[in-house]
Amino acid sequence: MTPPAADPLAELRAVVARRLGLEVTEAQGDRLRLALAAAEAATGLPPGQVAAGLLHRHWGEPAWQAAISELTVQETCFMRHRPWLDRIAQVVRAQIAPRGERTLRVWSAACATGEEAWSLAMLGRQVVDDTGGGTVDVTATDLSTRALAAARKGCYGAWTMRDLLPVERARWFRPDGRRWQVGPDLRAMVRFAPFNLAQPEDPHAPFPRGPFDLIVCRNVLMYLTPAARTLAIRHLLAALAPGGILAVSPAEAVAAWYRPLTPLSFPEAILFQRDVAAPIPAAPPAAAVQPPVAPVAPGPVVSRPIAARPSASPPPDLQAIRALGDQGMLDAARLALAPLAAGDNLDANLLLAMICSEAGALDEGMAAARRAVYLAPGSAAAQFAQGLLQARRGATTRARRNLDGVLALLEGEADETMLCAVLDLDAGTIRQAARRLLNELAGDDRGAGMATDAA
The missing domain is CATH 3.40.50.150 (Vaccinia Virus protein VP39)
Structure with a gap:
């Protein structure tokens, strides 16, 4: 049986992590593809050999620097913040x-x-x-x-x-x-x-x-x-x-x-x-912390337990990112959340969904909300985030379905039960917000119906 072909992007991601320490997420695939093309042009190697070629080059050499230019953000200004x-x-x-x-x-x-x-x-x-x-x-x-x-x-x-x-x-x-x-x-x-x-x-x-x-x-x-x-x-x-x-x-x-x-x-x-x-504790030796480089090939999907709800106590990094959003620095908050939300971090996806909703980045917010629902289909907070984004996108039928699901999940839940600490959302707050949004959607439908009849 022929083994599956190695993925050049996955190989490059692994080498970048080892040599540069950068964690390139799935959401940054476009940036990684640009880096692969730049390194390919600099080395003259085919895509499937670029990662191996970079592994044996110093990061200061032109091939690496071409990739680094695509992987890093150089946006800055004098006296920033x-x-x-x-x-x-x-x-x-x-x-x-x-x-x-x-x-x-x-x-x-x-x-x-x-x-x-x-x-x-x-x-x-x-x-x-x-x-x-x-x-x-x-x-x-x-x-x-x-x-x-x-x-x-x-x-x-x-x-x-x-x-x-x-x-x-x-x-x-x-x-x-x-x-x-x-x-x-x-x-x-x-x-x-x-x-x-x-x-x-x-x-x-x-x-x-x-x-x-x-x-x-x-x-x-x-x-x-x-x-x-x-x-x-x-x-x-x-x-x-x-x-x-x-x-x-x-x-x-x-x-x-x-x-x-x-x-x-x-x-x-x-x-x-x-x-x-x-x-100050001595720094660990560099070799001890570099992850191994290995070709990443497609493998079987491994099932795992799904969390029932977001964590009761969010990690401090999410609290700091939320503080950015509270200060109106929505783009900075979205940028900081991207690598955290790309994995299995439910709280990060919920926070990203709500910040994107406020920033008007509805497609990005919907992607985060869907990841949250996938990670915790029984989470009222995740269902509410998806319903809110659906409503903002004008998908009223889907929004109502999510919001009805929120109310069903919260049936019998005490109002003071904390469901998502990073957003300060307890059961009572989510229940009230879901009912209010359902009423708004019903009013929009009545208005649309009257306009249609008048026409």
């Missing part, structure tokens, strides 16, 4: 002032095309000036050598500089035609280097020399495999100076990930601080 950055500057200022430090050392651990690194240098200069003077030393690293080339060039258009204050632009940049060039004073504070968080012991791209007073690693860790994330975090923590601050995105602010650091919670940011005296 300024309240978040201002809070970081305030905390760092309070930490370094009593120490009388003369050099503020900062690491931008995923700097993309440089805007974050330059922004941190500007803020660092202000912090140092406010605390008696000194120097600012920013190390900026990224996986993409193409992005680093743009960062070193330091020439930017008006759109990426849209959040800069006029005084900041005048002080740190000089005009270059219709663009702006980083000035020498700002350039002197920043140096760029390639670095792979999933391979921190790579001799060809050495670990940045710390210790650092501030490490910013924003919107990176949530895209890593659990093993790669554990390795990256251990090394980030080890690079912090005593009293140093680690800043991550709200979606990554899971306190358990960064122990023994102390969480510092503010309305604008959740930061983590290394205690002056507390030791």
